[in-house]
C-alpha cells in the first residue's frame with residue numbers, strides 16, 4: 001500500500017527518543033511520506049532539522065491560531081525569509097480557531113491574512129486548522145486567491161465541505177473516524193468524493209479508538225484506512241492510492257518531477 005500521513009507533528013519532543021524507529025516502522029507499513037506542519041516560529045528550526053533526517057519527511061511552515069500568545073509581528077518577515085530559503089511544501093498550519101475560549105478574532109484574522117498573502121506570493125498551498133470559522137475562512141481564501149491546500153481534521157458541514165472542494169481543497173480525516181460515536185463525521189466521510197480526501201494522524205494528538213498508548217503516531221494511518229474502507233465502497237488499496245495521489249498532486253510535485 002502507498003500511504004501518506006498528511007499532518008503529523010513528528011518534530012515534537014515526545015518523538016525524540018524513538019523517531020527513527022517510528023520512521024522505520026512507517027516504511028514497513030507502506031507510509032512513504034509524512035508532512036510536518038509548523039506551529040510556532042521558535043520551533044521552525046527544529047522542524048527543518050528533523051525533516052533533513054529522512055526523504056520521507058516534508059516541512060510546512062506557519063503559525064498556528066491556537067498559540068496566538070507566542071506569535072509576534074516580526075515573525076511574518078521571518079516566515080517570508082524562511083520560505084524563500086528552505087522551500088517548505090506548504091504554509092501551515094494556519095487558520096482561524098473561534099472554538100477556543102477568549103479568542104481574539106481580529107488578531108487571528110490579521111495573522112491568517114498575512115500568512116495567506118505569503119502563500120500566494122510564493123505560490124504555495126496551505127494547511128488549515130479551522131474550528132467554528134469555516135465560512136470566514138472560505139471568504140479569506142477567495143480574497144487571497146488561494147486555490148490549493150488541506151483543511152486538516154475537517155469537521156464542518158457537508159455544505160462547507162463542498163465549498164472547500166470548489167475552492168480546490170482537500171479534506172483531512174484522522175483517528176476521530178475510528179470512534180463509533182463520531183456518527184456525523186463518519187457519515188460525511190463515507191460520501192465525500194475520494195478525490196478530495198487525505199489521511200492524517202495529527203500525532204502525537206488525536207487518539208484513536210481503543211488506543212492503549214497515550215501518544216498517537218503516524219504508524220496508525222493503516223487503522224484510519226481500514227475504518228474508511230468499512231464505511232465506503234472502495235477497498236483499502238484504492239483509498240490508500242487515491243488519497244496519496246491527492247497529496248502528491250498538490251504538495252509533492254517537485255519531488256516526483
Ligand SMILES: [Zn+2]
Nearest residue numbers: 007037093202
Ligand atoms: Zn496539527
